Amino acid sequence: MKRRNFIKNTGIAGVALSATPSIFSKPILNELNMINKYPVAVATWNFQNATKMAGAELARGATALDAVEKGVMVEEANLKNTTVGNGGAPDRDGNVTLDACIMSPDGNAGSVVYLKEIEHPVSVARKVMEETPHVMLAGEGALQFAIHQGFKRKNLLTEESEKSWKKWLEHKEYKPIINIENHDTIGMLCLDSKGDIAGACTTSGLSYKINGRVGDSPIIGAGLFLDNEVGGAVGTGMGEAIMKSVGSFLIVELMRQGKSPQEACEEAVMRTVRTAPNYKDFQVAYVALNKKGEIGSYCIHKGFSYAKFYEGESTDNPSKSYLDS
Numbered sequence: 659m660k661r662r663n664f665i666k667n668t669g670i671a672g673v674a675l676s677a678t679p680s681i682f683s684k685p686i687l688n689e690l691n692m693i694n695k696y697p698v699a700v701a702t703w704n705f706q707n708a709t710k711m712a713g714a715e716l717a718r719g720a721t722a723l724d725a726v727e728k729g730v731m732v733e734e735a736n737l738k739n740t741t742v743g744n745g746g747a748p749d750r751d752g753n754v755t756l757d758a759c760i761m762s763p764d765g766n767a768g769s770v771v772y773l774k775e776i777e778h779p780v781s782v783a784r785k786v787m788e789e790t791p792h793v794m795l796a797g798e799g800a801l802q803f804a805i806h807q808g809f810k811r812k813n814l815l816t817e818e819s820e821k822s823w824k825k826w827l828e829h830k831e832y833k834p835i836i837n838i839e840n841h842d843t844i845g846m847l848c849l850d851s852k853g854d855i856a857g858a859c860t861t862s863g864l865s866y867k868i869n870g871r872v873g874d875s876p877i878i879g880a881g882l883f884l885d886n887e888v889g890g891a892v893g894t895g896m897g898e899a900i901m902k903s904v905g906s907f908l909i910v911e912l913m914r915q916g917k918s919p920q921e922a923c924e925e926a927v928m929r930t931v932r933t934a935p936n937y938k939d940f941q942v943a944y945v946a947l948n949k950k951g952e953i954g955s956y957c958i959h960k961g962f963s964y965a966k967f968y969e970g971e972s973t974d975n976p977s978k979s980y981l982d983s
């Protein structure tokens with residue numbers, strides 16, 4: 659049974675856009691005083707393959723929701739990315755457990771936590787949003803739901819990840835890594851040709867975490883939040899710190915009160931800096947996008963960047979940081 663009246667407007671948007679000669683030719687919603695032209699896709703870290711995929715979808719008239727899902731799926735399937743989806747690093751007992759969430763412009767949300775053996779948790783999160791009366795499913799229940807929805811089980815522990823984990827077991831030292839070679843959790847926000855915002859966030863969480871640990875990424879308001887009247891925000895880094903400050907929700911509310919995405923991201927990072935005495939030991943990074951297409955980003959440590967796609971162009975953008983190292 660469907661709780662929410664999910665608006666199946668993809669077809670309508672497609673028809674409207676097919677009459678538009680080039681959606682890059684001019685800002686479509688001038689009344690919003692766009693800084694960036696539609697469509698816009700932004701993602702945490704230099705995940706340009708993901709933002710290009712989302713951008714291509716948006717360019718052919720896809721909704722922000724479809725674009726954001728397809729975008730982050732690129733990294734879920736990327737075996738070289740050891741912090742998202744297939745090939746993600748396991749917990750300290752060798753289990754690959756995935757967390758993901760998705761939000762649509764109408765405020766609907768879906769999420770899965772501690773999901774094993776499913777390559778695309780974001781798509782399961784979308785099914786939770788669209789096909790159930792709930793927001794979040796966890797563990798065995800989430801897996802059973804996914805199987806029932808037609809998802810196939812798969813071993814997600816690659817030889818490489820298993821090798822690294824066995825090496826880690828030799829010392830079992832648990833210390834968060836600040837920036838994992840610019841490959842990390844992907845949080846993405848898309849603004850489509852109608853000016854609607856959707857977002858998604860997906861991760862295998864912190865490498866070698868305690869079995870059962872869930873981070874910020876699947877928590878609506880922490881790893882992701884959006885409000886289609888205002889904009890959206892995504893977070894990456896030490897999930898515990900992001901959860902404690904409800905970082906993404908905070909950013910969206912600050913933007914609602916008039917702050918720019920940049921100012922809002924800075925304030926959210928500063929909340930953690932002010933409250934966590936050990937803030938130098940971990941990374942927290944945010945990216946925000948408002949309805950005008952303005953983007954902001956801020957982090958604790960240097961080294962974080964965000965991928966952006968707009969006007970058909972894809973770029974990597976180093977973020978400003980609180981610390982210089």
Ligand code: SD4
Binds near residue numbers: 861862893894895896
């Ligand atoms: C988590 N925030 O599980 C995620 C991990 C991450 O950079 O983003 N790492 O805490």
